[in-house]
Amino acid sequence: MSKQKQLQVSAIENGTVIDHIPAASLFDVISILGLDHISNLITFGTNLDSHKFDKKAIIKVADKFFERDEINKISLVAPHAKLNIIRDYEVVEKRDVTIPDEVIGIVKCFNPKCVTNNESIITRFKVEDKIDLALKCHYCEKNTTRDELQMM
Amino acid sequence: MKNRSLVSISDYSKKEILHILELAAGFESNPNQPLMRGKVVASLFFEPSTRTRLSFDTAINRLGARVVGFTDASSSSTTKGETLKDTIKMVSNYADLIVMRHPLEGSARYASEQSKVPIINAGDGANQHPTQTMLDLYSIQKTQGTLENLDIFMVGDLKYGRTVHSLLMALSLFNPTFYFVAPKEMSIPREYKTFLKNMGIRYFEQNEMGNLEKADILYMTRVQKERFSDPMEYERVKNTYVLKNAMLADTKDNLKVLHPLPRVNEIHPDVDANPKAYYFEQAENGVYTRMAIMSAIMGVK
Numbered sequence: 031m032s033k034q035k036q037l038q039v040s041a042i043e044n045g046t047v048i049d050h051i052p053a054a055s056l057f058d059v060i061s062i063l064g065l066d067h068i069s070n071l072i073t074f075g076t077n078l079d080s081h082k083f084d085k086k087a088i089i090k091v092a093d094k095f096f097e098r099d100e101i102n103k104i105s106l107v108a109p110h111a112k113l114n115i116i117r118d119y120e121v122v123e124k125r126d127v128t129i130p131d132e133v134i135g136i137v138k139c140f141n142p143k144c145v146t147n148n149e150s151i152i153t154r155f156k157v158e159d160k161i162d163l164a165l166k167c168h169y170c171e172k173n174t175t176r177d178e179l180q181m182m
Numbered sequence: 183m184k185n186r187s188l189v190s191i192s193d194y195s196k197k198e199i200l201h202i203l204e205l206a207a208g209f210e211s212n213p214n215q216p217l218m219r220g221k222v223v224a225s226l227f228f229e230p231s232t233r234t235r236l237s238f239d240t241a242i243n244r245l246g247a248r249v250v251g252f253t254d255a256s257s258s259s260t261t262k263g264e265t266l267k268d269t270i271k272m273v274s275n276y277a278d279l280i281v282m283r284h285p286l287e288g289s290a291r292y293a294s295e296q297s298k299v300p301i302i303n304a305g306d307g308a309n310q311h312p313t314q315t316m317l318d319l320y321s322i323q324k325t326q327g328t329l330e331n332l333d334i335f336m337v338g339d340l341k342y343g344r345t346v347h348s349l350l351m352a353l354s355l356f357n358p359t360f361y362f363v364a365p366k367e368m369s370i371p372r373e374y375k376t377f378l379k380n381m382g383i384r385y386f387e388q389n390e391m392g393n394l395e396k397a398d399i400l401y402m403t404r405v406q407k408e409r410f411s412d413p414m415e416y417e418r419v420k421n422t423y424v425l426k427n428a429m430l431a432d433t434k435d436n437l438k439v440l441h442p443l444p445r446v447n448e449i450h451p452d453v454d455a456n457p458k459a460y461y462f463e464q465a466e467n468g469v470y471t472r473m474a475i476m477s478a479i480m481g482v483k
């Protein structure tokens with residue numbers, strides 16, 4: 031394990047480190063997880079060198095352990111994210127994120143004529159294609175694809 | 183079906199579709215059956231559609247129920263900024279059933295989640311119009327004697343035409359072969375081709391009217407100028423998808439020509455007198471299928 035990696039993941043006593051976030055998606059991840067509304071100690075780094083993307087970002091949240099459903103929400107913008115669960119400065123568990131079968135309330139429907147874009151309604155999508163990403167709107171029945179993906 | 187909303191044709195199984203068609207045949211042979219006497223149906227047309235509204239109103243009256251509602255949003259409280267949710271919450275306290283047409287896509291699904299009483303979708307923007315699909319199915323079954331194993335030609339705007347998409351999904355339960363006849367810009371969207379492949383259903387695509395001797399059903403749709411990004415392209419293709427009587431010369435005896443109406447110029451008037459033209463009778467079938475759907479949902483049949 032490289033020295034850099036050691037530094038990145040070992041800085042908190044207890045909590046969660048979310049690694050391998052595409053740098054461009056950092057603020058989406060923060061907003062999807064509601065990290066801008068909690069009082070925990072949070073540190074993040076961005077534009078770090080990565081093997082997987084051009085630049086990656088990393089977030090460390092002290093004293094926070096995410097539920098699986100909660101963390102899977104970020105899979106839409108950070109499909110290769112890795113979670114390191116830290117207890118007493120040690121990585122006790124590593125986890126991947128998986129794209130859920132249903133996406134509720136995070137993504138905007140791309141269709142301007144969709145009722146969800148015209149009245150205050152919580153969006154709901156069925157994930158029809160997990161590889162190329164196609165989210166079928168429960169209301170207008172149109173597919174929102176990766177290129178059209180926009181967070182609420 | 184009792185007490186369940188009808189938002190999309192895919193809300194009904196094959197068995198349920200066939201049940202509705204059977205009820206519709208009963209209403210056609212005896213249209214005056216006041217099975218819904220004492221019931222109140224709210225007819226909410228947030229955008230005008232005289233054809234669909236008259237068909238529903240006729241069906242409601244023949245079933246002996248009463249109608250309340252409005253015929254376009256300018257006469258309703260929505261112009262005062264009332265949300266769809268609030269309108270539906272209020273109306274579902276008054277009526278036993280709601281028939282709704284709305285310009286926004288997905289509005290009917292949303293309304294069905296807010297309503298205490300069942301909703302029948304009479305068109306939600308470019309999305310779904312299941313009672314049109316049901317009357318198309320009824321017309322096909324009535325003229326062909328079956329819905330199974332038919333050769334179906336769909337002609338015109340196959341990209342934006344919602345009636346085509348819903349009919350395609352519903353007919354896919356009955357092992358059809360599809361022939362899609364459309365200009366490149368109006369061709370059938372990839373998601374429907376994927377759907378057909380997954381269902382194991384054969385389909386062919388062609389740019390010109392041809393192979394008509396194979397057809398059992400010729401389903402014509404409007405090719406609208408405003409759908410084309412290039413007006414020159416419209417001028418080039420607009421006459422390619424016009425059906426003329428001479429083109430029906432070598433077709434099968436059982437062939438019927440269908441069209442959701444209103445037509446523009448895609449069916450030449452010289453076809454109207456041909457016994458294979460079925461589009462005017464097709465519209466009439468809408469009353470019986472709507473009677474069947476309403477009585478099944480209200481549980482009176």
Ligand SMILES: [Zn+2]
Nearest residue numbers: 139144167170
């Ligand atoms: Zn939508």
